[in-house]
Amino acid sequence: MDRTSEAKNQPAKYDLEGEPTLTDAIGALLCDFPGLDEGEKVAFATLRETGGMAMFPGGGPVVEDERRSVTGRVRQVCRYPFAVLYRRSGFSESARASAKERLDALGRWLGGQPVSIDGTAYRMAEYPALDGGRKILDFSIEAPAYLYTRDDHQVETWAVEISARYENIFQKN
Secondary structure, eight states, X not given: OXXXXXXXXXXXOBOTTTHXXXXXXXHHHHHTOTTSOTXXXXXXXXXXXXXXXXXXXXXXXXXXXXXXOTTSEEEEEEEEEEEEEEXXXXXXXXXXXXXXXXXXXXXXXXXXXXXXXXXXXXXXXXXXXXXXXXXXXXXXXEEEEEEEEEOTTOXXXXXXXXXXXXXXXXXXX
């Protein structure tokens, strides 16, 4: 059996100790997005029935790669998937296009790409420092913004799926 097949048969490993750190850091980054309206915040896993924005974590921070040295140093590369949902009622056709662009711009901004908001260019300068030997490497859009739901009262929820990739370095005996 080759090593690739062996890895596929292994159960997924998670960086559960890092989840609160990543959740807090990403939540703070989302609230710093220059495309938010004045006073608007991105809530954690709570979305009002009538509107707002919220971050919903995916299945937890998965360890994608792990390397151990003979000295006991471990370097993990992990992926933390999450979605940002934007809900509002009374979307016109242009407002729908704007909602999609806003969420896609959020993903691009997190990924370090320049975005233009109201004629001004913005770019993420650097990712925040994390504790516990963790460091954000990058963000990527896993699924561009799309209409997630529309209820009977024409309240629409738009979503963008994003992943943070980070490294976790620690010493293990």
